[in-house]
Amino acid sequence: MSRTRTAMLAALALVAGASGTALAATVPADIGTAAVPCTVDYKVQNQWDTGFTAAVTVTNQGSAKSNWSVKWSYAGNQKVTSGWNAKISQSGAAVTAANETYNGTLSTGGSVSFGFQGSYSGTNAVPATFTLDGVTCNVDDGSGPTDPPDPDPTGPKVDNPYSGAKVYVNPEWSAKAAAEPGGSRIANQPTGVWLDRIAAINGVGGGMGLRDHLDEALTQKGSGELVVQLVIYNLPGRDCAALASNGELGPTELGRYKTEYIDPIAAILADPKYAALRIVTTIEIDSLPNLVTNTGSRPTATPQCDVMKANGNYQKGVGYALNKLGDAPNVYNYIDAGHHGWIGWDDNFAASATVMKEAATSEGATVNDVHGFIANTANYSALKENNFTINDSVGGKSVRESKWVDWNRYVDELSFAQGFRNQLVTTGFNSGIGMLIDTSRNGWGGSARPAGPGATTDVDTYINGGRYDRRIHVGNWCNQSGAGLGERPQANPAAGIDAYVWIKPPGESDGASKEIPNDEGKGFDRMCDPTYTGNPRNGNSMSGSLPDAPLSGHWFSAQFQQLMQNAYPPLP
Secondary structure: OOOOOOHHHHHHHHHHHHHOOOOOOOOOOOOOOOOOOEEEEEEEEEEOOOEEEEEEEEEEOOOOEOOOEEEEEOOOOOEEEEEEOOEEEEEOOEEEEEOOOOOOOEOOOOEEEEEEEEEOOOOOOOOOOEEEOOEEEEEOOOOOOOOOOOOOOOOOOOOOOOOOEEEOOOHHHHHHHHHOOOHHHOOOOOOOEEEOOHHHHOOOOOOOOHHHHHHHHHHHHOOOEEEEEEEEOOOOOOOOOOHHHOOOOOOOOHHHHHHHHHHHHHHHHOOHHHOOOEEEEEEOOOOOOHHHHOOOOOOOOOHHHHHHHHHOHHHHHHHHHHHHHOOOOOEEEEEEOOOHHHHOOHHHHHHHHHHHHHHHOOOOOOHHHOOEEEEOOOOOOOOOOOOOOOOOEEOOEEHHHOOOOOOOOOOOHHHHHHHHHHHHHHHOOOOOOEEEEEOOOOOOOOOOOOOOOOOOOOHHHHHHHHOOOOOOOOOOOOOEOOOOOOOOOEEEEEOOEEEEEOOOOOOEOOOOOOOOOOOOOOOOOHHHOOOOOOOHHHOOOOOOEOOOOOOOOOEOHHHHHHHHHOOOOOOO
């Protein structure tokens, strides 16, 4: 439920609630246009039996401020338990929200937003009065003649867009899959549509553009619900740690990203013609975690990632995309969350959530523009390792001491996604966020799949003998040899997980195994070279990649055949 009220109506509601008497009030006709020193928009966004989340936007009509403080009091027993974008404290019923160091400036006519999670019992009435630096504000109910009503963030959105819905089958991918021997067995599976450059919006080389896909989705939808999965993937300085997936925009071209890429996509998604579709956007895979793991003094750092950390264009680009795309009430934004073999270590885990929060609160975005997160996009990490757990030990040694686990806190994607979801909520994201897990290439079936735990000779033998994930190193990511299709796409497969999805279309290459000249901005990454002996990001191990691979995103028949051969669950 989402609620906004004028201060007068809120006060009357409290009286009516206490007395059981229906009250009527005469509100001045010019209340929407009266000169007021400030307005406050207070919305309860999600509410359950004992808790709620709320978003507050304060607009200053007085003199400019370098620091600010908003105060209100509750009539009930509401308690603020955590907050974001403001320092929130509470004494009894009185609440104070003061600026953070990064959002203290509040110009005349400017606005600032913050949010919080709280607990309550009984009723959860909207506060009657708010003050900004001691001056009483009006509560903006959006009813002024030039003030359009704020969109209800719960609006037509559902808790899980995948529930009760079919998912769009990309006819271009489906045709390639069906053309492969045996490919018809999976050609009807839904996969992501990648918008990996500006030209992809209108279609590349005579292929389908965004409107073409959405029009086809309306046909596939019929009378039921249908999800369309889009990959938003064109940040400035894209993928600063992997040359194979570099993009067309330079590190400083944030303006082009906004005006030539995100704005046209947002305009298409906002077309009322497509309002009946549930549009899931996967926002900029392999971007934000790079700012944690591949910068500074770390041995995995790259100059390109240091540049992107310094200029902030990853956070700004992701924030802008969340803000603009989230304006459409049928769009569900999911931010890429890496995978357990990337950010599952203590040094990376909470820090990555913090960077994601920075992005989700920049360029006009708020955490309410984030419906969830996606793990393992375009990666190979096993969904669930059944032959061992992170709590096992062998000969007095924890599995965390094994070379494979290497002190990670997680051994598979399901436990990581559920654990990271909790961290994200703790960091300030809404408690209702859901997780997606890409299972397109993490099945690891076939004859090499272990039937049980490894021998207890030592911790490495135990892990290596029992693990499904057969990569040489958990940091290997390019066209991995021996991989198989994973769980088929499905909704609500586990607690906190909205869906298993195939965002990475099986059969599309991760990168070329040798340098191939191209006009797509894609470089040659040695991690795609099967002869490469590695770097600190993969423990200086062999790359484990397949030979003769084409450019990233191009069809790779040999990989597709191997994915089908090693699928788990097996294909019929």
